[in-house]
Structure formats: structure tokens, C-alpha cells
Amino acid sequence: CFVCGQTGATITCCDTDCDLSFHLPCAKEGGCVTQFIPPYRAFCPAHSPEQAVEVTPEPGTQCLICMEPVEDRKTYSTMVCPACKSTWFHRDCIQNQAIHSGFSIFCCPHCQNEYRFLMEMLIMGIRIPRRGPSWEEDGAYEQLYERHSCCDAAACLFPGGRDEAEEEGPWELLLCCSCAAEGTHRHCSGLRDSITSWECDSC
Incomplete structure (x- = not known):
């Protein structure tokens, strides 16, 4: 694994000219992108997909989710909504939102765009569970349907x-x-x- 240096790395960068391998748990630390949609490709930092939208955050821009400052440009850790192009967030923050929202209602936390936002996040390696939101589990809203x-x-x-x-x-x-x-x-x-x-x- 090029991240931790240990053996047993089973994921290799999909770029044909790259032979870097890594463990799945090491992907985040190494800045790697693993796509959780077919054909389930993985990329090292040098060959990872980048957001195509040409925009940079204004000075002092904060993550809409945690309200902490974001970096001054698009990076592995700092992302932007491809639809409204004005909503910035940390990768960790949007990943956490995706885990709780689930595939059915995951959208931009500001403009509420669904399809374009969801597809780009999948390409950028955000894992979105194919289920409903976590806050509706265990019959939390069951009485509302009675x-x-x-x-x-x-x-x-x-x-x-x-x-x-x-x-x-x-x-x-x-x-x-x-x-x-x-x-x-x-x-x-x-x-x-x-x-x-x-x-x-x-x-």
C-alpha cells in the first residue's frame, strides 16, 4: 500500500499507466477516490477525477454543513455543488450527510438539486447507501402513517x-x-x- 507501506493492498489505480495500490481504509488518508457505482473504479491522487465546474470560493467561505472554513480552491477535501456552484462543503461533511440521507433524498443542502448533485458526488467517490434516511429507521415516523x-x-x-x-x-x-x-x-x-x-x- 503506497499510503501505509503495509502488504495486502488489493485496490489498484484504474489508470493503465499507474501501478499504485492501496487498502480501502487507507484511501481517505491517501487522497484516493473509490467509486461505489459500477464498474467500481478506484484512483490514486494523481489520477482521481476532478470537479469540472470552474469556480473558486469567496474569501471566508464556510462549509454549509459544519460552518467551518473551506480551502481557497477545489481540492480532494473541499467540494462544491455542480448545480448552484455556490455551496461549498468538506468531503467528510458531505459524506456524513450522504450516509444519513440515503439514496432516496440525498441532494445539495442549499439548492436541493438531486440528480446532477448525486451523480457528481458518486463520481467523486462519495458513498451513498441505497436506502431511506436513517432518521426514519426503526419506525420513528410510523404513527404519522396511521x-x-x-x-x-x-x-x-x-x-x-x-x-x-x-x-x-x-x-x-x-x-x-x-x-x-x-x-x-x-x-x-x-x-x-x-x-x-x-x-x-x-x-
């Missing part, structure tokens, strides 16, 4: 209780037409069977 299913009238009159309802008639459960966060049996709120829309007191 339909409200109980009667919130001050006095529920249904013999089966607040959590039961019938498909039609006086005991059909109507949800608030504005928020859908509260419900009532028709009879519990004195509504005729012909009423199909109801709004809760909060709305």
Missing part, C-alpha cells in the same frame, strides 16, 4: 366504545376535514346521516 381511528366527542355514545365504528350510518366515524387528527361518530356530535364532512372544534 389513520386516526377513535371518536373524540366529549361524550361518546357508541355502545362499542370510542375505538369502534361502523362503515355507515350514525356510528360511522368522520375525521376532521381540515386536520384529520380528530374524529367523531355522527350520532355523538348530533350529525345527520347525510352529513359526510365535519370539522373539529380546534380547526
